[in-house]
Amino acid sequence: MKVVVIGGTGLIGSKLVGKLNEHGHEAVAAAPNTGVNTLTGEGLAEVLKDASVVVDVSNSPSWEDEAVMNFFRTSTANLLEAEAEAGVTHHVALSVVGTDRLQESGYFRAKQAQEDLIKASGMPYSIVHATQFFEFIKGIADLSTDGDTVRLSPARIQPIYSDDVAAAVGRTAVGTPVNGVVEVAGPDVFQLDELIRKALAAKNDPRAVVTDPHAPYSGAELQENTLLPGPDAQIAETKLSDWFALQP
Structure with a gap:
């Protein structure tokens, strides 16, 4: 089976291409640095020749509201x-658990627009909603930092290892289209503020984490369960503590 992975040279895409090829599929990484640009349409016809499945794990190079909306609308339509x-x-x-509950955020409005285009297209589809990746925990802290203080909501979060996300997307890609959403999450639930406090302590980072129920997350205020998957989510195996143990 030929599977074209849009965004196939990024964090999830490169892992996904490797996993699919290991299982005997013909996985092709497609990205601007391989000559495929979904914004302009460059290279799309060539790379999609004889493809059965297309997996889109690409992301906008800019998270500014107008730019990210233009990226997801234009690239998805093309x-x-x-x-x-x-x-x-x-x-x-690949999308995000809680997208429909985070519409105060320009980024998540753009992801919702992407999902709506897919659902309305008539193309058989599957949308994988993943929780936040372990690898982006430091980024959450950085975006929420003011001076030496990190201000975060105590909302609950169930982060996941990127390898487990790639595996879930791969299983979905070679399966029958669900014409709906598949959710995947890590095995452990944390409060967001406690998660970042734990992560900073593991890195001996001296920043202080302050609990603030109104602190924004990508521009949106969180309720307790905004970032959590539903009861039918696939639960991955890798624990945060195991991932921490592997880090230099």
Whole structure:
């Protein structure tokens, strides 16, 4: 089976390409640095030739509200059109648990627009909603830092290892389209402020974490369960403590 991975040279994409190839599929990494640009359409027709599945794990280079909306609307529309012309039979997209509950955020409004385009396209599809990756925990702290203080909500979060996300997306890609959403999350639930406090302590980072129920997350205020998956989510195996133990 030929599977084209849009964003195939990034964190999830590169892992996904490797996993699919290991299982005997023909996985092709497609990204601007391989000559494929979904914003302009460059290289799409060529890379999609004979493809059965397209997996979109790409992300906007800018998170500014207008730019990120333009990226997801334009790239998704171009991709779906090219897939229809190429005879692709399954579109898979990676999105985020809680997207529909985070619409105060420009980034998540853009992700919702992406999902809406996919659902309305008529293309058989599967959307994988993942929780936040372990690898982005430091980024959450940095975005929430003012001086030496990190201000964060105590909302609950269930982070996941990127390897487990890639595995879940791969299983979905080679399966039957669900024409709906598949959720995947890590095995442990934390309060967001406590998670970042734990992560900073592990790195001997001296920043102080302050609990603030109104602290924004990507521009949106969180309720207790905003970032948590539903009861039918696939639960990955890798614990945060195991991942920490592997870090230099």
